[in-house]
Structures are given as structure tokens and as C-alpha cells.
Amino acid sequence: MTTASVGRVGKPVKTPKHTRREQAAATRDRVIRAAIEVFAEAGYVGARMTDIAGRAGVAVQTVYFVFHTKGELLQACFDHAILGPDGLPPLQQPFIAEISVAESGRDALAAFVRGNTAILSRAAVIKEVAESAPHEPDAAAVVERSERRRRDGLGQVVDQIAERWGLRPGLDATDATDLLLMLSTSGPFLELRRYGWSEAKYAEWLTDTLTRELLG
Incomplete structure (x- = not known):
């Protein structure tokens, strides 16, 4: 259903209506954002789907229709945080290209740290x-899947650094x-943030540490 507003000359001006797909995507995004907040406040066990629905402003049946279980919703929250605003898997995000054109091993690690810190700022909680x-089991499965993907992705980063500059x-x-x-x-990211470290200070520390540990 379209909506209308009044233009300068008093004539109704139609505003474009959202498609069902766009509406569904907006609802999904709203539920995920609400779930991240509730999970962070109450933990996985303490978070209730009714609380998430209320925070998102939708019926709890809508949450179950889209995500089916709390475990699926947790995974969706994690994926949303990892992919970031552009919806790109880590290995397709800009920092990977920066690693490829880096002029030194330290520069490559600094590029990795920049990208990794951006991901952590969204996904660590x-x-x-x-x-x-x-x-x-559902929460453990999210962790296991995450670590498997991280190992595969970081293994590729290490291989590239080893090939170009050596370990x-x-x-x-x-x-x-x-x-x-x-x-x-x-x-380490969360712990140092709790100690009052800025993201810039954390990134500098991690770059120095990785350079020393991986490149010598």
C-alpha cells in the first residue's frame, strides 16, 4: 500500500512502497539488532524470545517464523556482526586486498589488525x-562453526605472509x-577494552605482538 504526502502545489505526492522482500529484510534486521542487545544483557540462557520480540517491536510469532529457534537467531546475530555493513565475508573485505599489496610483513599484519579490529568491534560481544x-548445544555449535571458519581464513592469511616474507x-x-x-x-580485545584501552591502542599492541611472534 502506497502512502502520500502533499507537495508544494498541494498535490499528493506518492512515496515508493516497499516490496515484501524489503519489508521482510527490514524486519529481520530489526530482530537481529534487538537480539544482540538482549543477548548482551541477559546472556544466551537468560535471553527470552518474547523479550527480543518486544525490543524489536514485533510479535514473538514473527521471531519464530523467521528464525525458528534461539540457536538459529544467535547464529544470525553472529553472522550479521561478522559480515558488517557491506555484508561481505571476512576474506572478501577490503583489508584482505590491503594485505596483498603490503610492502612489508609488518604492513601486512597491520592491515590484518585493522580489519580484524573492525570485526571484533561488532562481533566480540x-x-x-x-x-x-x-x-x-546450539550456542556451542555457533562457537565451533566460528572457530572452524576463523582457522580456515587465518590460515590463508598466514600462508600469504609466509610466502611473501617468511615466518x-x-x-x-x-x-x-x-x-x-x-x-x-x-x-584479549574485550579484556583490554575493559581496562580502558582504545581500539587504536589495542591495534598498535596487536600489530607489534604479531610482528614479533610471527616475523621475528
Whole structure:
């Protein structure tokens, strides 16, 4: 159904109506944003679908129709945070191209840290929510899937750095990937933010640490 407003000459001006697909996408986005807030406040176990529906301004039946289970909704929240505003998987985000054209190993790691920090600023809290419920199968599945994808993606980053600049003596690609996974995950990011670190200070620390640990 179209809506109309009055133009300068007093004639109704039709505004474009949204398609059903656009309306559905807007509702889905609103529910995800509301769920991220409720999950962050109440945790995975404490979050109720009725609370999420209320925060989003929709009927709880709508939430179940779109996402079916709380586990599916948690996964959708995580994916939404990881993909970012452009909806791009991490390996298609601009920082990957910056790594490819970097002139030194440190510059490549700095590009990775910039991209990774942007992802963490969106996804760290929802990842913490999932990790805080290890005995909930759906939440555990989100964590397991996330770590598998991260290992695959960061393994590709390590391979590129190793091929172009080499790793420090005695460090193989598998161990380098382990270090990159551990140091760039949400835990240190959130902990240092709680200590009052800015994202810029965190990024500088992580770049220095990765340069020392991976490149020597």
C-alpha cells in the first residue's frame, strides 16, 4: 500500500512502497539488532524470545517464523556482526586486498589488525555470549562453526605472509595460525577494552605482538 504526502502545489505526492522482500529484510534486521542487545544483557540462557520480540517491536510469532529457534537467531546475530555493513565475508573485505599489496610483513599484519579490529568491534560481544553457554548445544555449535571458519581464513592469511616474507625461524604455518587465532580473538580485545584501552591502542599492541611472534 502506497502512502502520500502533499507537495508544494498541494498535490499528493506518492512515496515508493516497499516490496515484501524489503519489508521482510527490514524486519529481520530489526530482530537481529534487538537480539544482540538482549543477548548482551541477559546472556544466551537468560535471553527470552518474547523479550527480543518486544525490543524489536514485533510479535514473538514473527521471531519464530523467521528464525525458528534461539540457536538459529544467535547464529544470525553472529553472522550479521561478522559480515558488517557491506555484508561481505571476512576474506572478501577490503583489508584482505590491503594485505596483498603490503610492502612489508609488518604492513601486512597491520592491515590484518585493522580489519580484524573492525570485526571484533561488532562481533566480540555476541561471540562472548555464545562462549558463555558451553553446555547449550546450539550456542556451542555457533562457537565451533566460528572457530572452524576463523582457522580456515587465518590460515590463508598466514600462508600469504609466509610466502611473501617468511615466518620467523623455527615457526611453521600451523603454529603461526594457532598464534594468530589466539592473539586476535575476542578475549584479549574485550579484556583490554575493559581496562580502558582504545581500539587504536589495542591495534598498535596487536600489530607489534604479531610482528614479533610471527616475523621475528
